Amino acid sequence: MEIPYTAKARPDTGLFNAKVGIWLFLASEVMLFGALFSAYILLRVGADPGTWPQGLLNVPIGTFNTTVLITSSVTVVLSWAALKMGNFRAYRKYQSVTILCALGFLGIKSFEYSDKWKHYEVWLNDGKRLTGHIEGNPYFWRTETLAKKKIESIKFTADPTHYAAPKPAHGDNAQAEAGHAEGKHEAMDIKTSDIKRLSAYMPSHSTYFAIYFTLTALHGLHVLGGALVIAYIWGPGAKLWRTDPERYTNRVEVSGLFWHFVDLVWIFLFPVLYLL
Amino acid sequence: MSATTQAGHVHAVHADEHHHELNFLQKYIFSTDHKIIGIQYGVMALLFLFFGFCLMMVMRWSIAYPDHPIPIVGGLLQTVLGKDVVKDGIMGPDLYNSFGAMHGTIMVFLAIVPLAFAAFGNYVVPLQIGAPDMAFPRVNMASFQSFFLGGVVMFASFFIPGGAAKSGWTSYSPLATLAERGYLFNGQTFWIIGMVLLITSSLLGAVNFIATIIQLRAPGMTWMRMPFFCWAQFVTAFLLLLAFPPLEAAGVMQLMDNLMGTSFFLPSGLMVGGATAVPISGGGSPLLWQHLFWFLGHPEVYVLILPGMGVVSEIIANNTRKPIWGYKSLVYSVLAIGFISFIVWAHHMYLTGMGTKISTFFQTTTMIISIPSVIILTCLFISLWGGSIRFNTQMLFALAFLPMFGIGGLTGLPLGFNFSDLHLHDTYYVIAHFHYVVAPGTIFALFAGIYHWYPKITGRFMSESLGKIHFWLSLLFMNVVFQPMFQQGMAGMIRRMYNGGATYAATGTEIGLSPEIIGLNKWVSTGAWFLGLSQIPFIINFFWSIRNGKKIPNDNPWHATTLEWATPTPPPHGNFTSPIEIHRGPYEYSVPGHPTDFTMQTQPEKGTKH
Numbered sequence A: 001m002e003i004p005y006t007a008k009a010r011p012d013t014g015l016f017n018a019k020v021g022i023w024l025f026l027a028s029e030v031m032l033f034g035a036l037f038s039a040y041i042l043l044r045v046g047a048d049p050g051t052w053p054q055g056l057l058n059v060p061i062g063t064f065n066t067t068v069l070i071t072s073s074v075t076v077v078l079s080w081a082a083l084k085m086g087n088f089r090a091y092r093k094y095q096s097v098t099i100l101c102a103l104g105f106l107g108i109k110s111f112e113y114s115d116k117w118k119h120y121e122v123w124l125n126d127g128k129r130l131t132g133h134i135e136g137n138p139y140f141w142r143t144e145t146l147a148k149k150k151i152e153s154i155k156f157t158a159d160p161t162h163y164a165a166p167k168p169a170h171g172d173n174a175q176a177e178a179g180h181a182e183g184k185h186e187a188m189d190i191k192t193s194d195i196k197r198l199s200a201y202m203p204s205h206s207t208y209f210a211i212y213f214t215l216t217a218l219h220g221l222h223v224l225g226g227a228l229v230i231a232y233i234w235g236p237g238a239k240l241w242r243t244d245p246e247r248y249t250n251r252v253e254v255s256g257l258f259w260h261f262v263d264l265v266w267i268f269l270f271p272v273l274y275l276l
Numbered sequence B: 001m002s003a004t005t006q007a008g009h010v011h012a013v014h015a016d017e018h019h020h021e022l023n024f025l026q027k028y029i030f031s032t033d034h035k036i037i038g039i040q041y042g043v044m045a046l047l048f049l050f051f052g053f054c055l056m057m058v059m060r061w062s063i064a065y066p067d068h069p070i071p072i073v074g075g076l077l078q079t080v081l082g083k084d085v086v087k088d089g090i091m092g093p094d095l096y097n098s099f100g101a102m103h104g105t106i107m108v109f110l111a112i113v114p115l116a117f118a119a120f121g122n123y124v125v126p127l128q129i130g131a132p133d134m135a136f137p138r139v140n141m142a143s144f145q146s147f148f149l150g151g152v153v154m155f156a157s158f159f160i161p162g163g164a165a166k167s168g169w170t171s172y173s174p175l176a177t178l179a180e181r182g183y184l185f186n187g188q189t190f191w192i193i194g195m196v197l198l199i200t201s202s203l204l205g206a207v208n209f210i211a212t213i214i215q216l217r218a219p220g221m222t223w224m225r226m227p228f229f230c231w232a233q234f235v236t237a238f239l240l241l242l243a244f245p246p247l248e249a250a251g252v253m254q255l256m257d258n259l260m261g262t263s264f265f266l267p268s269g270l271m272v273g274g275a276t277a278v279p280i281s282g283g284g285s286p287l288l289w290q291h292l293f294w295f296l297g298h299p300e301v302y303v304l305i306l307p308g309m310g311v312v313s314e315i316i317a318n319n320t321r322k323p324i325w326g327y328k329s330l331v332y333s334v335l336a337i338g339f340i341s342f343i344v345w346a347h348h349m350y351l352t353g354m355g356t357k358i359s360t361f362f363q364t365t366t367m368i369i370s371i372p373s374v375i376i377l378t379c380l381f382i383s384l385w386g387g388s389i390r391f392n393t394q395m396l397f398a399l400a401f402l403p404m405f406g407i408g409g410l411t412g413l414p415l416g417f418n419f420s421d422l423h424l425h426d427t428y429y430v431i432a433h434f435h436y437v438v439a440p441g442t443i444f445a446l447f448a449g450i451y452h453w454y455p456k457i458t459g460r461f462m463s464e465s466l467g468k469i470h471f472w473l474s475l476l477f478m479n480v481v482f483q484p485m486f487q488q489g490m491a492g493m494i495r496r497m498y499n500g501g502a503t504y505a506a507t508g509t510e511i512g513l514s515p516e517i518i519g520l521n522k523w524v525s526t527g528a529w530f531l532g533l534s535q536i537p538f539i540i541n542f543f544w545s546i547r548n549g550k551k552i553p554n555d556n557p558w559h560a561t562t563l564e565w566a567t568p569t570p571p572p573h574g575n576f577t578s579p580i581e582i583h584r585g586p587y588e589y590s591v592p593g594h595p596t597d598f599t600m601q602t603q604p605e606k607g608t609k610h
Helices: A017-046 A059-084 A088-117 A143-148 A207-234 A236-243 A245-275 B003-016 B024-029 B034-064 B074-081 B093-128 B137-159 B187-215 B228-259 B286-320 B327-343 B356-384 B393-410 B418-424 B428-458 B464-490 B515-534 B536-548
Strands: A120-124 A129-134 A153-158 A187-191 A195-200
Touching: A017 A207, A017 A245, A017 B187, A017 B228, A017 B286, A059 A088, A059 A245, A088 A207, A088 A245, A143 A195, A207 A236, A207 A245, A207 B228, A236 A245, B024 B034, B034 B093, B034 B137, B034 B428, B034 B515, B074 B137, B093 B137, B093 B187, B093 B228, B093 B286, B093 B428, B137 B187, B187 B228, B228 B286, B228 B327, B286 B327, B286 B356, B286 B393, B286 B428, B327 B356, B356 B393, B356 B418, B393 B428, B393 B464, B428 B464, B428 B536, B464 B515, B464 B536, B515 B536
Parallel strands: none
Antiparallel strands: A120 A129, A120 A195, A129 A153, A153 A187
16 A cells, blocks of 8 residues: 555645644754743843843844845745746746845854854953954954963953943944944953953853854754755755656645744744844 | 565565565665564664663672672673773772663663654554554654664763763763763763754654654544554654653753853852862853753653553453453543643752742642543553453563552652652662653563564564563562662662662661661662573563464454454555555454454444445
């Protein structure tokens, strides 16, 4: 006997097999991201007052990336609808926009990542805390790096304000990013012996960046995986369209469902990490 | 494995479909057939069951005779693991911790779950619901391969510098992060990577099982005509689907803590050795790990027991020759267990200081979940009433399951109340409790299942006399091993001590563990080694019967009613030779006015032409 309902829907459920499968898979994905969001809430609620970093991410870039993903969500639906009506060319056109959006999203995200990895916070022995850039823009330095490289002092360009300091009246969230605008602050020399701790904005900097990088990297992997599947169906997998168009359309639909989930996760991630 | 006996048949069916010969690799290694995958899972899981048991037998030596050279295998361990790990053939605390953590991990995630859920589920569920295969055969294959890889990673971790994970099967932070900080890829890292692979495997399996049961039931197989075994597997699959991902998330976070230096589970101001501050950002929460771990951990308990209950109810119905009592109660109870099991997890955490209000909530839900469990056990007990019982090996195991699981379940109640748990927490009482549930409980059910379905898989019976020797010795020594642990636990003996409590022995005027309590260790250890010997008849039986067992007279040797016995033996690729239709419930035994004492589900009602 052959496996039934691989393409046609089962009458009493109204679903074909793969659609049941993808919904179940998404349910488990909800639990996966749900656990990480719960971790975020618990860590933030449990943080000492005033220590949770805020406003360190670039909201305009994040907003732009959000629109990129929403666009891809629209084109995924349009491509599936086109396929349903038998218009293979329109499907390919729309779906190529989806793939480009996915790549664009990942590109912008990696730019954001690398920007953070060369942005530093310094805790001085006298209790002062500064954020800014080290001359030469090195990546991933930590306190141990100074000793390992036998560096006696660093040239440090500080941001105008520290994120933990009281906000200016007009409440500019992106102040930290805007920090290196216009040279109203000069590079200063900080002796290594004065430094208690030094860390780039990387996962070990704080629980905030730990959860930020974990959540967004896991989401990024989902974007990458989804884009690969969509690209496979778009390219080499398209042979199926000629032999079994119904099953092919189902595949596009199922991959589209996954894509919407990936977008939805970002819709939650963006306000939680960038705005709150 | 003995597909050759029915080779002619297999080919005939293949010819109907797409005819092509499968070579050995395609047929047995990269198979997409649910039956082969079930057997693959079964063999792997039995091997890991044996391996996990061996770890424990070595640990029991250290508990009973601490700091004495291990007899028989001491030299072997020294050669394999190195002289610095096993000095003079003596098991040190580090190695004990490693073996303890891996015993738990292997038994839960590599032995019982794959055997109960993946092996039996894969082989039996599609047959019982009248499906030609699982809904996604290739996903099924990927599930097994991921499981296999996870097993390899876990096994390999014994041989890396620093040895396997040492922080208990629960891998509590910060211990798990700090235990082997010297090595970049330490046992804990291997543990997490192995777990991620195993979680992936069970995720793929769970999706497949649920989709199969929803979509591929044969015509006429309504939900309430499904054998209880399928219901149990259905709920189990949901537990795996929804409870495992939070552990995956926790695993990723712990991996970040170990490799990237984050502080998800590491609090501010963490000191090691009382003096050195650990160079971390701090701000994390050790409780977060415990919550995420037990959010999986408690549903996992039901993942371990529900398939066993399913197996036992099949065997009891078949061997009492009467319908299972209270089929609907069983179904609703198992669904209730499924739901409630998601809101009991923090009863593992009464001692963490999470607050009395939260403790009271979880204590209440824990008491509530015992109700459906008791209903299931009661239904199975009442099913025996008035039956003409056939005492074959599988029935003996199934019968023993009932009181053994009963002991395990009832001794859990004092652990569910937070006032009594304060005393019993982390003692041998806990070990005795959950081992009664899993060892003479689930494992007995699984043995019963092996004896029951073996003829369907191989076409031959297992030897009854060897089976009975296996049963009686196992029953005896299971109790010799676990009964004294209740006593030790109530006397306050703590778990996870390589010297079996010698540290806390009463000396002179100091109050501590009495010599009698510590002396029980020798009794228990001897019982464990004899329990090991008691498995020899089973191992012989298992292999010997493949070629030499008594041949089955027909495709339905137990005179059963469910669909797996309506297929050829062993079932060919695609399972059923012609389309089937289901006309009745799963347990129509001894129906009055019927010529035989069993009526198969495929048999049409009288008077209807078919």
